[in-house]
Amino acid sequence: MTAHQHSNDHSHANERRVFFAMWLTGTFMLVEFVGGVLSGSLALIADAGHMLTDTGALMLAWVATRLARKPADIARSYGYGRAETLAAFTNGIVMLVLVGWILFEAATRIMEPRDILAGPMLAVAIAGLAVNIAALKLLHGGDGNLNMRGAALHVMGDLLGSVAAIAAAVTILFTGFTAIDPILSVLVALLILRSAAAIIRESAHVLMEGSPEGAGGGDIADDLLTHVPGLADVHHVHAWSLTSERKVATLHARLAPGTDAGAALAAIKARLGSRFGIGHATVQIEQADCPDAEAHGHNFQNDEPC
Structure with a gap:
């Protein structure tokens, strides 16, 4: 089913x-x-x-x-x-x-x-x-x-x-x-x-599209950096609920040199689902350094383009 x-x-x-x-x-x-x-x-x-x-x-x-x-x-x-x-x-x-x-x-x-x-x-x-x-x-x-x-x-x-x-x-x-x-x-x-x-x-x-309990931007970024190999930075994280059961998220992930983008993307989505119950996520993979991320650090609400 x-x-x-x-x-x-x-x-x-x-x-x-x-x-x-x-x-x-x-x-x-x-x-x-x-x-x-x-x-x-x-x-x-x-x-x-x-x-x-x-x-x-x-x-x-x-x-x-x-x-x-x-x-x-x-x-x-x-x-x-x-x-x-x-x-x-x-x-x-x-x-x-x-x-x-x-x-x-x-x-x-x-x-x-x-x-x-x-x-x-x-x-x-x-x-x-x-x-x-x-x-x-x-x-x-x-x-x-x-x-x-x-x-x-x-x-x-x-x-x-x-x-x-x-x-x-x-x-x-x-x-x-x-x-x-x-x-x-x-x-x-x-x-x-x-x-x-x-x-x-x-x-x-x-x-009001508030962050689900335990799934704030900082929580998600820190968890992904700890559990997903090959991530150099995670920023622009937004998580919200469509309903009390359906959680969604968007984020940018900057990869360390030599990291396979497809494997990193799959690992990020799997971790979001298993740890935070997020079934739908839009992830932007960044191979090169992101000046915006470096300027703002872990800025979870800034939506300026990379």
């Missing part, structure tokens, strides 16, 4: 998982919203609102997964794989907005407590927990790219919301302390905030 076929198989599997998780979440969202309104529970209403955004987020993730399978064309020579990263970034931003709404509504409810029907709230929350566990198991069976992680983050937020709603309902049933409902909603919102920030940070790094 080729790497392309393997990637397509993963993409098809991810698409199916996201699709079923989307329908599970969207269907139960209506049940939870009605239950929240009837019981007066902010935790349930917030979780229903969260499920509404989740349904949209999962739909976005589903569309992005389908787009990512499209082959490269003239306009997009690297293909559509980055659509998944864009979906992850968008989902992270949506989560931030949702967290803000939950915090605002919770503050309002703490200042102005409302009656809550703990019995119906508990029943709906338990059902919601079961649905969220099923959806999360679906998504965690995927390959763990940023898009799938962003989708799973939404469902994880729902699951935490259901746990909080159950805890609040039990507390209200036995103590009558209704303020526990918005208080637990705040705690869940803060947990979601941390995960959302991580997804945004990672996806933004990919979209």
Whole structure:
């Protein structure tokens, strides 16, 4: 099986998982919203609102997964794989907005407590927990790219919301302390905030073509000079990610006198793949001394011609 076929198989599997998780979440969202309104529970209403955004987020993730399978064309020579990263970034931003709404509504409810029907709230929350566990198991069976992680983050937020709603309902049933409902909603919102920030940070790094972790220009140059025979210098190194799984790089390599260019090129690409996971690299071989490299040393961002 080729790497392309393997990637397509993963993409098809991810698409199916996201699709079923989307329908599970969207269907139960209506049940939870009605239950929240009837019981007066902010935790349930917030979780229903969260499920509404989740349904949209999962739909976005589903569309992005389908787009990512499209082959490269003239306009997009690297293909559509980055659509998944864009979906992850968008989902992270949506989560931030949702967290803000939950915090605002919770503050309002703490200042102005409302009656809550703990019995119906508990029943709906338990059902919601079961649905969220099923959806999360679906998504965690995927390959763990940023898009799938962003989708799973939404469902994880729902699951935490259901746990909080159950805890609040039990507390209200036995103590009558209704303020526990918005208080637990705040705690869940803060947990979601941390995960959302991580997804945004990672996806933004990919979209801004930042260097993959452990594959900065200096790391690559030093490693190649150490492990590839016949290299006199490595400069103008750029490494970035097309997606969270696909890494690419460009670099200039100046050879020592008498070094075979073909063998050096093959060794460089093999080392980039085995050490840094870079599957696509453009390497410019320089047989003679490069005045630009000598002038700038290991300058990893200067793109002046040699």
